[in-house]
Amino acid sequence: MTTVAYSLAVVLDLFILFIGGRFLLQPSAAAAGYGVPSERSAYLAVKGVRDAALGVLGLALLAFAGATPAAWFMLAAAIIPLGDTVIVLRFGGTRTTAFGVHFATAIVVLISAALLFAA
16 A cells, blocks of 8 residues: 555656646647646746646655655645636636546545555
8 A cells, every 4th residue: 555655646746747847848738738728928937847846845755754744745735736627617628628637636636645644
């Protein structure tokens, strides 16, 4: 169970780090994947830096603080994809993207938190 908990958390942290990098390197494509239309702007770079920092923070917690602090981080971080779900719906994105990408991500992050608490 501990291996699964840590593996899922690492994958999620690396994924958000990847998303951050994509917003920095391919902002238009990243914005389209997010689910709302956006022009290339500084806001996309800001999102990229923040996403990358959250990925590094999650990895650092796993490496240096352990499962319980990482679980609390994941629990708090689940607010982000839940908010993203609402944002996509509010700004004209598809329900498929809102629920299939963002809400589903929130569920996986919450599962990761639960597994880390149990580890």
